[in-house]
Amino acid sequence: MKDAISVLRECHIQPTPQRIAVVDYVLNTRAHPSADEVLEHARKKCPTVSRATVYNTLNLMVKKGLLKTQLLKEGTVFFDPNMGKHHHFIDNETGDIYDIPWDHLQITEKERLKGFEISEYQVIMRGRRKKK
Amino acid sequence: MKDAISVLRECHIQPTPQRIAVVDYVLNTRAHPSADEVLEHARKKCPTVSRATVYNTLNLMVKKGLLKTQLLKEGTVFFDPNMGKHHHFIDNETGDIYDIPWDHLQITEKERLKGFEISEYQVIMRGRRKKK
DNA sequence: TCATCGTATTAGAATAAGTCTAAAATTAGA
DNA sequence: TCTAATTTTAGACTTATTCTAATACGATGA
Numbered sequence: 143m144k145d146a147i148s149v150l151r152e153c154h155i156q157p158t159p160q161r162i163a164v165v166d167y168v169l170n171t172r173a174h175p176s177a178d179e180v181l182e183h184a185r186k187k188c189p190t191v192s193r194a195t196v197y198n199t200l201n202l203m204v205k206k207g208l209l210k211t212q213l214l215k216e217g218t219v220f221f222d223p224n225m226g227k228h229h230h231f232i233d234n235e236t237g238d239i240y241d242i243p244w245d246h247l248q249i250t251e252k253e254r255l256k257g258f259e260i261s262e263y264q265v266i267m268r269g270r271r272k273k274k
Numbered sequence: 275m276k277d278a279i280s281v282l283r284e285c286h287i288q289p290t291p292q293r294i295a296v297v298d299y300v301l302n303t304r305a306h307p308s309a310d311e312v313l314e315h316a317r318k319k320c321p322t323v324s325r326a327t328v329y330n331t332l333n334l335m336v337k338k339g340l341l342k343t344q345l346l347k348e349g350t351v352f353f354d355p356n357m358g359k360h361h362h363f364i365d366n367e368t369g370d371i372y373d374i375p376w377d378h379l380q381i382t383e384k385e386r387l388k389g390f391e392i393s394e395y396q397v398i399m400r401g402r403r404k405k406k
Numbered sequence: 407t408c409a410t411c412g413t414a415t416t417a418g419a420a421t422a423a424g425t426c427t428a429a430a431a432t433t434a435g436a
Numbered sequence: 437t438c439t440a441a442t443t444t445t446a447g448a449c450t451t452a453t454t455c456t457a458a459t460a461c462g463a464t465g466a
Contacts, residue, residue, distance in 0.1 A: 158414065158461085177452075192416050197453065213345040217424085218452065231390055246385035249397060253378040258363055260401040265381060267395040288433080290443065309424075324445050329424065349453085350423065 163188035174220040229265040295320035306352040
């Protein structure tokens with residue numbers, strides 16, 4: 143459970159009630175919320191927070207390295223508080239997004255990728271969770 | 275070089291001048307065009323084609339299995355005529371998108387992913403092309 | 407305590423991708 | 437050729453996101 147105020151101070155961002163509400167939710171969830179979902183949750187703690195402030199805060203957090211954006215479905219960006227390397231699985235039926243631990247897959251370069259300087263990568267898997 | 279009219283006939287889609295212009299461009303490029311880029315190119319062959327028709331045709335092609343959508347950058351969907359399995363590399367500096375052949379990478383499941391029925395996957399890599 | 411100044415927040419306007427709609431145009435078939 | 441079905445179109449609409457300009461807040465120094 144990360145303390146929003148401490149995190150904000152460490153990043154030299156002034157802790158305001160609105161930012162605390164955003165950070166407190168987004169850094170302590172295992173979900174991959176959209177901006178709208180963050181807004182909805184942040185309003186439980188700070189009912190007056192505006193959409194613009196949520197976007198401002200999320201973008202600031204991305205810049206400070208507290209969040210990463212993920213492109214997993216058409217139409218919206220998702221904010222991912224899991225900053226360690228990991229892969230993703232998307233359930234096509236429910237839309238649910240799962241983190242897949244980095245060491246569960248091994249990627250080997252069989253053919254040298256000449257001319258490409260890879261700074262990051264991930265595997266994106268789609269399918270469905272097994273019933274039962 | 276795929277013949278647009280034959281492809282449309284095979285898919286039981288009526289070949290109209292507008293559709294031919296769209297299909298002819300999008301199935302014969304190695305790029306990963308956005309809808310807007312398809313519109314721009316299709317207008318070279320059929321100057322009157324509308325944005326709506328381009329979207330209609332592209333969506334129809336996706337449904338018929340002639341194209342795949344790819345989520346590679348924020349804000350737009352890209353249409354990919356390469357229907358074989360492959361991975362992607364995105365140059366963060368230029369925005370260029372490259373196909374990476376499927377057999378250049380080997381993905382091994384080290385830890386069994388229990389409960390996930392994976393129907394498709396790909397590796398998405400980001401970085402930059404090496405100068406030189 | 408109060409005034410001040412920079413920062414933060416806000417509502418709503420603006421933008422951009424994509425979908426929808428209803429009318430007009432085109433095509434296919436009898 | 438006539439009719440019905442299909443296709444195309446412009447523009448309205450929706451949704452995610454950014455921008456803007458006015459207001460509110462908060463820390464500081466007198």
